[in-house]
Amino acid sequence: MLHWSLKDSTTKNFRILGRGRAEPGQLPAESAPAWRKMDRLSQMALVAAGEAINSSHLSLDLSAAAIVMATSMGAARATMHYLAEIKQYGGHLASALTFPNTVNSLVAGRISQEWKISGPSITLIGDLAGAVEVAVSMLRQKKVKYALVGFVDDANGLITEISTWDGAEVYLLAATGSLPV
Amino acid sequence: MTRRVVVTSLGVLTSNANNQLEFTRALRDGRPGISRITAFPTDKYRVHIGGEVHNIPATPFEIDRTTHLALLAAEETLGQTGLTEKQLSNCPLFFGTLSGPAISLEEYVLSGRTKNFLPAKLRLATTVKEVAAKYALHGKVRTISNACAASTVAIGLAFDYLHNDEGDIALAGGSDSFNLTTFSGFHALRSLDPVACRPFDKNRQGLVASEGAGFILLEEYNHALRRGAPILGEILGYGLSSDAYHDTSPEPTGKGALMAMRLALASAQISPDQIGYVNAHGTGTLQNDRAEAMAINSLFTKVPVSSTKSQIGHAMGAAGVIEAIATLIALKNGFLPPTINFQEADPDCPLDVIPNQAREQICRYALSNNFGFGGTNASLVLKRFDD
Numbered sequence: 001m002l003h004w005s006l007k008d009s010t011t012k013n014f015r016i017l018g019r020g021r022a023e024p025g026q027l028p029a030e031s032a033p034a035w036r037k038m039d040r041l042s043q044m045a046l047v048a049a050g051e052a053i054n055s056s057h058l059s060l061d062l063s064a065a066a067i068v069m070a071t072s073m074g075a076a077r078a079t080m081h082y083l084a085e086i087k088q089y090g091g092h093l094a095s096a097l098t099f100p101n102t103v104n105s106l107v108a109g110r111i112s113q114e115w116k117i118s119g120p121s122i123t124l125i126g127d128l129a130g131a132v133e134v135a136v137s138m139l140r141q142k143k144v145k146y147a148l149v150g151f152v153d154d155a156n157g158l159i160t161e162i163s164t165w166d167g168a169e170v171y172l173l174a175a176t177g178s179l180p181v
Numbered sequence: 182m183t184r185r186v187v188v189t190s191l192g193v194l195t196s197n198a199n200n201q202l203e204f205t206r207a208l209r210d211g212r213p214g215i216s217r218i219t220a221f222p223t224d225k226y227r228v229h230i231g232g233e234v235h236n237i238p239a240t241p242f243e244i245d246r247t248t249h250l251a252l253l254a255a256e257e258t259l260g261q262t263g264l265t266e267k268q269l270s271n272c273p274l275f276f277g278t279l280s281g282p283a284i285s286l287e288e289y290v291l292s293g294r295t296k297n298f299l300p301a302k303l304r305l306a307t308t309v310k311e312v313a314a315k316y317a318l319h320g321k322v323r324t325i326s327n328a329c330a331a332s333t334v335a336i337g338l339a340f341d342y343l344h345n346d347e348g349d350i351a352l353a354g355g356s357d358s359f360n361l362t363t364f365s366g367f368h369a370l371r372s373l374d375p376v377a378c379r380p381f382d383k384n385r386q387g388l389v390a391s392e393g394a395g396f397i398l399l400e401e402y403n404h405a406l407r408r409g410a411p412i413l414g415e416i417l418g419y420g421l422s423s424d425a426y427h428d429t430s431p432e433p434t435g436k437g438a439l440m441a442m443r444l445a446l447a448s449a450q451i452s453p454d455q456i457g458y459v460n461a462h463g464t465g466t467l468q469n470d471r472a473e474a475m476a477i478n479s480l481f482t483k484v485p486v487s488s489t490k491s492q493i494g495h496a497m498g499a500a501g502v503i504e505a506i507a508t509l510i511a512l513k514n515g516f517l518p519p520t521i522n523f524q525e526a527d528p529d530c531p532l533d534v535i536p537n538q539a540r541e542q543i544c545r546y547a548l549s550n551n552f553g554f555g556g557t558n559a560s561l562v563l564k565r566f567d568d
Contacts, residue, residue, distance in 0.1 A: 067423070074305055074326060076286070079362065083290040091365035092225040099366030100428045100554060103279065104305070104326035109555020112423035118440060120421035121557050122334055125281070125324035126306040137341060159289070161300035 013140040018172040020051025039078045044168035045107045045152040052170040065146035066138050067108045067121045070131035073155035074104035145178035185402035186343045189410040192257025193395040195493040196232030208518040209539045214493045228373040232391025232494030233359050245282035248308040250394035251356035258396040273320035275339040277331030277355035279498035281305040283362045328553025333501030337419035339399050349404040354396030357497040364390045380463035380488035381534045383527040388464040391494025395502040414509040415564040420444025424556025435476030441558035449562035457544025460508045462552045463488025474530035487520040487535040501551040508549045512565035515543040
C-alpha cells in the first residue's frame, strides 16, 4: 500500500534508496538480543527499517535523518496486554516494563536509538499516504537529506470489528542531490 | 515570498480552567488545578492527586472522553473565528494525542465487552474524525501520536501547511483524558509526585498526571488581515529532534532538547538572545528537569523559564498545545506565568523559574518546549503580535 503512495508522490524531490518488509514473528536469528525482549510491533519495525537501510548498499550518514512512521492501531496489542495485567493484579501493581510499549511513538524512538538517528521523528495514526507526504515535504524543504518512512501494525484479531494488515514496511528515501558522488 | 503564520482563535480546557478567559486569569494568578483523583479509586496507590477537568457536561455514550474534551475545546476555538461554514470546509485538522481513546480501551478490556459497546470508539483516529465531522472540516486530517510532544508536532505540521502555501487556515491541537493506563504506568515507573507538581524544585519527585485539550486556528497573515480577524500571536517556526538514547529517560545532557530548540530558532530566523521567555516542558521529574535545564543553559545566557505543568499537571499529548496557548496568552497580555509550588532551588537546575508569582513583563519572542517517551523533542518559537 505504501508503495502506491510513493508511486503517486512526485518523484522530482526524492529517490527511493532501500526498502524493507517484515511480518509477524519474522525476527531473524542474527537479530540483536535486545530486540528479542521487545514487543512484536517494535520488532517488525526494526527488521523492516534495518532491511531498508541495508538494501541501499550505501554508507550513509543517517544521524540527522527523519523517521516518519504510520500505524492504524499503534500499540493496541501492547496496551491490551498491559491492561490485562492490570485486570489481574491491579493498577497499583502495573508493570513498569510493559507500560512504555503502550506509547505509539516508541517504535520510532527505538529506530532512532538503534541507528543513532537524531533527526525529526513523527508518528502518524492511520495514515500511510500522510506519512509519505510528511517525509517528502521534509526532503523537499531540505530539512533533512534522508528519511525512513513506513508503517507498522500488529492488531489484527484483537477487536473483531477492526482489522489491520499486520506487518511492517519501511523505505529509505533521499532528497535529490543528497547522495554522495 | 515567505508566508507569515498567525493565530487568530483558540480554545482550551485544563484542570484549572474551562476556557481561554479562565485560563488567562488562572495563569496570571498561578491557580493550581491539581486535586484528589475522582476518576477511579486510588486507595492502593502511593499517589492520589491528579489534574482532572471539572464542571463540563458528562461524556456522551457514543464518544470517548478524549474526543469529548477535544470537541469542547474545538467548539470554543471555532465558535469565535468569524469564519463561515464554507470558509472552514477546506480547513485541515492536525491533532495530537498520546493515548487517544484510552478510557474506551480500558472499558473494553477491564469490564468486558458490553452489548452496547461501540468498537469505533477504540480507533486511534476517532477523535479527528469526530471533530472534522462536527464542524464539516473537509480538508486533510492528521493524527500525530508523538507521546507528550504530540500536539506540538501537530502545530508544527500545521505551520508547514500554511508556510508552504497549501492553504490559508489550519486547525491544530490535541487532547488526552485522565486515564488508568497512563496514571498506573507513571506510578509503576515511580515518576509521580504524591505532593504537588514542583518542576525545578530541589524536592520534586515527579510529574502529576492530568488531562486537557486545546486548539488554535493558524492563519496566513494577509488572509487574517483582509478579514479583520483578531491576531493573538504569531508562530515563527519549530524544531524537531530525537534523543536516540532511551525508551523512557531523556538524554542526560539535554542534547536532543538543545537540538530541537536550535532548529526552532533557525527555522524562526532569530537568535537566542532575542528570546524573552521559555515555557519549559518542566514535568517535575528529576531527569527531565535536569536535562532540560542543561539544554536551556547551553543556549541562553539568562532567560526567564516557567512550567505551566506546575499549575495544571501533565496533560500528556495535549500538553504541547495547552502550553503553546499559555505562551501566546502570556506574550499577548504582557506577563510571564509562574512556576508554582517552588520552594527550594535545585543546584542542578540553575534557572530563573519565575517562582510562585507571575511577572509583569513584555516579551516579543518566546520558546515552548515539549519532549516525550522514546526521545521525541519539539520546540516552537512564538511571537507577540505587535505590528
